[in-house]
Amino acid sequence: MSYRVAALGSWLAVLVGGLYLLAAHQFTPGPSGTVSRQWPEPAHSTIPRAVMFVHPHCPCTPTSLRNFAALVARERCEAVIYVVAGASDGTPNGRAAANVPKAECRPDPDGSVAKRFGAMTSGHVFLYSPNGQLVFEGGITDGRGHEGENPGLWAASARLSGTEGTPVSFPVFGCTLQD
Structure with missing residues (x-):
């Protein structure tokens, strides 16, 4: 017994x-670098900017991409997704990023753009006001692979819609960009 x-x-x-x-x-959460508080180029925009960095093969990233797609679909903003890979269109997350409506997909083959922004984890989102000031940085999921409404997504949406202007940061859940 x-x-x-x-x-x-x-x-x-x-x-x-x-x-x-x-x-x-x-x-x-994944690591984060020194975040750029100001848009890296002179600001000549009348609408906010949303930037997301993704690892080409991270299994958590499709959820972040779906949340990002929902975010940019309901808010008026300029959206860019950087895939940290040489040939992003040949990767699962590169293809998914290219299919996000209202977002431009760009490769970041050596990760230099990600480093300039301070992104170290797949799914890292940066939102800048029209004058180029950072108003949100971090993740828009509340865990790896968690899709749907969550505090990070609500905060990002509030900053893009202009209902909140105070900068805020949330943890990012995903794979490191430079593996």
Whole structure:
């Protein structure tokens, strides 16, 4: 009888440990660099700008792209998605990024644009006001692969619509851009 208790105890320990590791991965944000608080070029725009950086193969990124597509569809902004890869159109996330309506998809083969913005994690979004000031930076999902409404997406939407102007930052959940 005691071997059954020991086996059950071992099974429960493995189960709890595995669930802990999955949760830790799911809700641990990726790294972020020094964020550019000002649009890197002279600002000549009358509408806000939304910029997103994606890893070409990150399994979490399709969710971020769908949230980004919903964000730019309901807000009037200029949107650009940078895929940190040489041939972005030949990658799963490159193809998905190219299909986001109202967004221009550009390659960032060496990651230099991502470095200039301070993006280090796939799914990192930057929103700049028409005068070039950063009003939002971070993630628009509340965990890896979590699609739909969440505080980061609400904050980004409020900044794009102009109902909130105070800069805000949220954690980014995804793969590192430079692997």
